[in-house]
Amino acid sequence: MSTPDQLTIDTPEQISLEFNLASAGSRFLALAIDTALQTGGFLVLAIVAFGLWLMAAFVPGSGGLRTWALAVLVLLAFVIYYGYFAIFEALWSGQTPGKRIIGLRVIGISGRPITVYEAILRNVVRIADQFPGVYAIGILTVFLTSNHQRLGDLAAATVVVHERSLERDDTWETRPVRARYGAARLAAEDVAVIEAFLRRRIDLPDVRRERSALQIAEHVRHRLNVTTTDADETFLEDVAAEYRASGRYR
Numbered sequence: 001m002s003t004p005d006q007l008t009i010d011t012p013e014q015i016s017l018e019f020n021l022a023s024a025g026s027r028f029l030a031l032a033i034d035t036a037l038q039t040g041g042f043l044v045l046a047i048v049a050f051g052l053w054l055m056a057a058f059v060p061g062s063g064g065l066r067t068w069a070l071a072v073l074v075l076l077a078f079v080i081y082y083g084y085f086a087i088f089e090a091l092w093s094g095q096t097p098g099k100r101i102i103g104l105r106v107i108g109i110s111g112r113p114i115t116v117y118e119a120i121l122r123n124v125v126r127i128a129d130q131f132p133g134v135y136a137i138g139i140l141t142v143f144l145t146s147n148h149q150r151l152g153d154l155a156a157a158t159v160v161v162h163e164r165s166l167e168r169d170d171t172w173e174t175r176p177v178r179a180r181y182g183a184a185r186l187a188a189e190d191v192a193v194i195e196a197f198l199r200r201r202i203d204l205p206d207v208r209r210e211r212s213a214l215q216i217a218e219h220v221r222h223r224l225n226v227t228t229t230d231a232d233e234t235f236l237e238d239v240a241a242e243y244r245a246s247g248r249y250r
Helices: 024-058 063-091 097-102 116-124 136-144 151-156 188-203 206-224 232-245
Strands: 006-010 016-020 104-108 158-162
Touching (some): 024 063, 024 104, 024 136, 097 104, 116 151, 136 151, 151 158, 188 206, 188 232
Antiparallel strands (some): 006 016, 104 158
């Protein structure tokens, strides 16, 4: 059973995945960092625009170049304001610089990694969450919903969770492909379970960690119809690495 600040997902393999939901305070702190970075980007664009104005004033014949350069600057400003969150969350698996610093991550409500579509959708709805100012609607819905979701999260079926605060074990995410098991044949739900376990295993007691690894590995071996003498966690890391290297990832 989930506590008010915890999301528990029971997978078809009878494995419970537990995630600590991010509070409004931690989310607002991450937002403040991201907003500061956005402001820094706008400041750089303003300095460049001022330089273009000086060039147009003192360099004859530079008007045409200034017009094109200003058009590019306007486009970049649009991307910084509207695309910042969606781009980072799509490329960084649910994290922005602010979320990474605070230790937060956006995931699907089923526990799987966020998709590009979900990253775009939750941030398109961010426009509504900002009304009538300082994210008033977004903060209100975070307090009122059981899984601390703003409107964008509800639309995209996502939640924001805390990452581990003391130790991380993310070496498997850049692990080279060492074995071929046909991981591309796995369903996205199977891969979501594998990756969720690999991300959260440090938080699990040893007995539960070993039992969960065994259950997931047996399920995956059965789905792929393979046998291996590798340790369960090593096998799961290899399967995750192979799937990430396949064209089906994301």
